[in-house]
Amino acid sequence: MLEDTIIARATPPGIGGLGVVRISGRRALAVAEKIFEAGRKTRGGFPVRRPVFGTVRDPERPSALDEAFLTYFKAPRSYTREDVVEISAHGSPAVLEAIVRLGVEAGARPAGPGEFTLRAFLNGRLDIIQAEAVNDLVRSVSLGQARVSSRQLGGSLSRRVARLRGRLVSLLSGIEAGLEFPDEGLRTGPAAAIKALASLIPEVERLVASYERGQAIGEGVTLALVGRANVGKSTLFNALLGDERAIVTPYPGTTRDFLRETVVIGEAVFHLVDMAGLGRPSHPVEKRGVALGRRIAREADGLVVVLDASKAWSAEDGRLLRGFAGKKAVVVLNKSDLPRGLDERRVRASAGSSPVLEVSALKGRNIDPLRQALRTRFAPDAGQDEEVVLHARQRDRLQGTLEALKKAEALLAGRGPEELAAEELREAVRLVGELAGEVRTEEVLGEVFGRFCVGK
Numbered sequence: 198m199l200e201d202t203i204i205a206r207a208t209p210p211g212i213g214g215l216g217v218v219r220i221s222g223r224r225a226l227a228v229a230e231k232i233f234e235a236g237r238k239t240r241g242g243f244p245v246r247r248p249v250f251g252t253v254r255d256p257e258r259p260s261a262l263d264e265a266f267l268t269y270f271k272a273p274r275s276y277t278r279e280d281v282v283e284i285s286a287h288g289s290p291a292v293l294e295a296i297v298r299l300g301v302e303a304g305a306r307p308a309g310p311g312e313f314t315l316r317a318f319l320n321g322r323l324d325i326i327q328a329e330a331v332n333d334l335v336r337s338v339s340l341g342q343a344r345v346s347s348r349q350l351g352g353s354l355s356r357r358v359a360r361l362r363g364r365l366v367s368l369l370s371g372i373e374a375g376l377e378f379p380d381e382g383l384r385t386g387p388a389a390a391i392k393a394l395a396s397l398i399p400e401v402e403r404l405v406a407s408y409e410r411g412q413a414i415g416e417g418v419t420l421a422l423v424g425r426a427n428v429g430k431s432t433l434f435n436a437l438l439g440d441e442r443a444i445v446t447p448y449p450g451t452t453r454d455f456l457r458e459t460v461v462i463g464e465a466v467f468h469l470v471d472m473a474g475l476g477r478p479s480h481p482v483e484k485r486g487v488a489l490g491r492r493i494a495r496e497a498d499g500l501v502v503v504l505d506a507s508k509a510w511s512a513e514d515g516r517l518l519r520g521f522a523g524k525k526a527v528v529v530l531n532k533s534d535l536p537r538g539l540d541e542r543r544v545r546a547s548a549g550s551s552p553v554l555e556v557s558a559l560k561g562r563n564i565d566p567l568r569q570a571l572r573t574r575f576a577p578d579a580g581q582d583e584e585v586v587l588h589a590r591q592r593d594r595l596q597g598t599l600e601a602l603k604k605a606e607a608l609l610a611g612r613g614p615e616e617l618a619a620e621e622l623r624e625a626v627r628l629v630g631e632l633a634g635e636v637r638t639e640e641v642l643g644e645v646f647g648r649f650c651v652g653k
């Protein structure tokens with residue numbers, strides 16, 4: 198599989214000042230020599246890690262295609278640990294496509310999405326968590342995510358997982374030694390094992406819990422704006438986005454399906470969804486909009502419940518607040534610029550633990566405090582160096598590990614057979630191994646590298 202040499206543009210499609218084509222594999226240099234001519238003759242081939250100026254040319258044609266810089270990274274000191282050549286030309290799609298085509302004619306094969314990173318992984322340059330971090334980093338839309346991903350690319354999470362695995366393995370082997378050679382005093386007895394688990398379990402729990410924050414700075418948290426028609430949801434949506442995106446009208450029920458836009462607040466990414474009101478629809482189109490709205494609200498990570506503070510409390514407000522109980526929410530009393538009609542105590546009584554904020558979406562009043570409230574509620578800050586789990590794949594393995602550890606603890610505490618507890622620990626070791634890709638399965642590779650395709 199790694200016999201062949203691959204080529205692809207490394208910069209995004211479209212026009213740019215510069216565009217880069219990358220070649221990796223044994224024949225990278227040979228391919229580059231066929232299509233690139235150095236401006237000055239370089240004795241003994243291309244220098245390593247130093248750009249060389251020259252021209253890209255079709256071996257079949259006399260005139261040059263473009264001026265370019267070529268940089269040669271000699272194996273194993275390259276991104277993929279293979280010989281890598283990067284050709285940095287002008288960013289014309291036609292030129293870059295031609296360079297790739299010439300490279301293919303010269304013996305390279307077009308690379309698939311994520312294939313350079315896959316090679317870096319297969320050649321042991323990155324583990325799987327780091328490979329995921331590369332993909333996250335290039336896709337990050339917030340500096341918070343970029344920072345976390347950059348640290349994970351440096352191996353912070355991998356080291357943490359490796360330490361965890363080490364501790365699990367030594368606990369397991371202590372128990373196994375006891376099972377195999379009961380008389381040699383090597384054994385880790387149930388009491389010692391329970392003690393070890395008591396410190397391992399909270400550590401895994403913390404990692405599992407960090408996924409919520411990871412979501413906020415990674416894929417983003419989906420927040421649905423819900424409320425009756427005309428309470429000002431679309432106006433608030435625009436105020437949070439800072440522009441006119443949703444259609445605002447004084448007529449109830451004009452947002453008939455939904456709008457979704459992304460905002461970054463602090464380090465957190467939010468996808469705000471503005472929908473049709475959840476009141477009583479009359480028009481059939483509106484009815485469909487309302488049904489869709491209910492589904493979106495149910496599936497959202499959290500809600501912004503919008504009430505009209507200028508209107509008296511209605512049974513519908515109560516239904517709205519109760520209807521979504523059990524979902525994380527922030528309650529907004531909008532139209533606070535108008536004379537107050539709503540009894541705030543009733544709202545607070547029904548809002549449970551959700552914060553309640555007064556704003557005026559129309560006048561832009563209190564919008565920043567609302568932004569901060571959304572951040573605290575849905576993306577609580579962790580310490581600067583706190584490790585964050587960004588992927589469902591990682592979270593699932595950690596969750597499985599946690600369950601296995603808890604079962605092992607319960608078995609040991611209940612004086613169940615130690616062999617069964619050891620079995621649970623083996624499962625935990627296997628899952629943690631999959632987490633960092635030490636245990637390589639087709640499934641894990643597919644899960645991770647499948648996501649590299651454009652559009653995730």
Ligand SMILES: Nc1nc2c(ncn2[C@@H]2O[C@H](COP(=O)(O)OP(=O)(O)O)[C@@H](O)[C@H]2O)c(=O)[nH]1
Pocket residue numbers: 424425426427428429430431432433444445446447448449450451452474531532533534535556557558559560
């Ligand atoms: N006075 C006042 N009017 C508002 C405020 N927010 C929205 N409105 C008005 O309320 C009406 C309905 O707003 P809209 O955003 O379309 O409500 P939606 O049906 O919930 O999306 C429009 O006439 C808005 O200008 C506010 O904070 N104060």
Ligand SMILES: [Mg+2]
Pocket residue numbers: 430431432444451452472473474
């Ligand atoms: Mg609307």
